[in-house]
Amino acid sequence: MDILITGGCGFIGTNLVNHLLAQPDVERVRTLDNYVTGLRRTVPHARVQEIEGDLRSYDDVLRASDGVDAVVHLGALPSVPRSIKDPLSTNAVNIDGTLHVLEAARANGVQHVSVASSSSVYGANPALPKVESLATLPLSPYAVTKLATESYTNAYATSYGLNTIAFRFFNVFGPLQRADHVYAAVIPKFLAALKNNEPLTIFGDGEQSRDFTSIHAVTDAITKSALRTVTSETPVNLAFGTRTSLNGVVALLQELHGSPIKVQYVDPRPGDVKHSQASSALLTSLLPDVVQPDFVHALKEVYDWYMEL
Ligand SMILES: NC(=O)c1ccc[n+]([C@@H]2O[C@H](COP(=O)([O-])OP(=O)(O)OC[C@H]3O[C@@H](n4cnc5c(N)ncnc54)[C@H](O)[C@@H]3O)[C@@H](O)[C@H]2O)c1
Structure with missing residues (x-):
């Protein structure tokens, strides 16, 4: 299987590339990134192809997804404060970018698309735990873009029969996460x-409080959903309660x-x-073998x- 990861040079993307390279069923990994927060690989890898391009360009996305079996869409401007300061850029990258990814996947006959949404879509809804069926009440432009991301993804599944899954990430943490930019986590x-x-x-x-989630659970869930073509008509929390x-x-x-x-x-x-605290029931029903890492152990790592x- 060949997989494209948009934003594949960011924190989650780089960890995902490394995890995918360890899977026998994955032949090649491609990344599409404009390096706004992501970093180029320091050591080239024979099975990794890095493409420099912008999610705001449909042509860039169409070219990058040509010939791949699956797409994992992580590329975004992923910051609440940044979106409040500059909502237009966040909107263009996160919403237009998602639409470009989905449309290019449809045009290129891609078999599976997973996208990164966010727990921020629950926003002002105080209910805990966050069950996927709760009303979404975004509090920031960023959260609106993530709601649009998952809504477009579900619309492409119903309108065009694309195999999709939208994961709502909570607070993901782990090695390779950058601290050296103003919008760091x-x-x-x-x-x-x-x-x-x-x-x-x-x-x-x-x-x-936050439902802090180890990067290892996130890369495991995304990988298994791509390899098994796991789909969901509704967004899926990717955290463990x-x-x-x-x-x-x-x-x-x-x-x-x-x-x-x-x-x-x-x-x-x-x-x-x-x-913020997820209900993990839907995740567990779709991917029962994705296990909850121990928080203290992951924090020590x-x-x-x-x-x-
Ligand atoms: N890290 C978390 O806790 C968390 C929580 C909720 C959702 N998410 C989502 O997960 C995804 C990945 O987050 P991350 O933590 O790895 O962030 P990150 O900033 O490390 O990665 C995002 C990547 O997207 C790239 N990118 C940005 N704009 C681009 C553009 N116009 N064209 C091409 N590439 C572009 C960046 O250079 C970067 O490599 C994002 O969609 C984010 O919204 C993350």
């Missing part, structure tokens, strides 16, 4: 601060870190949701990775 930012002996910054009181507050993450990091950790609390950020960088 919370765990890499914490780890970079620890490494530099700086205080950790928390927006709000730190009691906001755990919930850890940011203060709780700091407490766990304190156990790993030798010296005392300092935290500075600043004003909450607009667009951020208070609590990423802590060690950062400290050795």
Whole structure:
């Protein structure tokens, strides 16, 4: 099988490439990326083809998906604050980009398309756990683009018979996640601060909670769904129903870190949701052998990775 990963040089994409290369049924992996947050491979791999291109160009996407069996669409501008600052760019990359991926997949006869949506689509809906059937109430332009991403994906399944699945990622973390850009996620930012002996910054009181998900579960679920052509008429949460507050993450990091950790609390950020916790029932019914990694173990893995960088 040949697989295209859009955004394949980003955090989740690079981990996914490495995971796919270990699968006997995967022959070649192609990436499409414009390197806005992603990084080029430092060491070329015989089974990996990197294509530089832009999701906003239908021609780029059409060319990149020519001849592949499956597409994993991860490419996006994945940040709530960025979308609030620049909604037009986020809209163009995330919504036009998704439409280009789906239309190109249809034109090229691709057998399976999986796309990255986000728990941010639940937004202002306070219900926990987040069951996929809950009303979606996006709080940011980014969340709107992810709702459009999954809606277009489902529409391509019903309108054109494309085999699709839209995963709602929660807070994915693991090795290779960048801390060195302004829109970095919370765990890499914490780890970079620890490494530099700086205080950790928390927006709000730190009691906001997230369903932190190890990258290994995410790459496993995406890979199995592509190899088995798993489809779903509704979006699927890709998380396991755990919930850890940011203060709780700091407490766990304190156990790993030798010296005392300092935290500075600043004003909450607009667009951020208070609590997030998935229902994993649909994921488990579709992919029963995707197992929930232990959070403390996964946090230690990423802590060690950062400290050795
Ligand atoms: N990491 C998470 O916790 C999380 C949570 C929810 C959803 N997601 C979604 O998962 C996907 C991957 O996220 P990530 O954490 O790996 O982010 P990332 O920023 O590391 O990866 C995104 C990739 O897309 C590429 N890209 C951006 N604009 C592009 C364009 N116009 N053309 C081509 N490539 C472009 C970037 O260069 C980057 O390599 C995104 O769609 C994101 O919205 C991630």
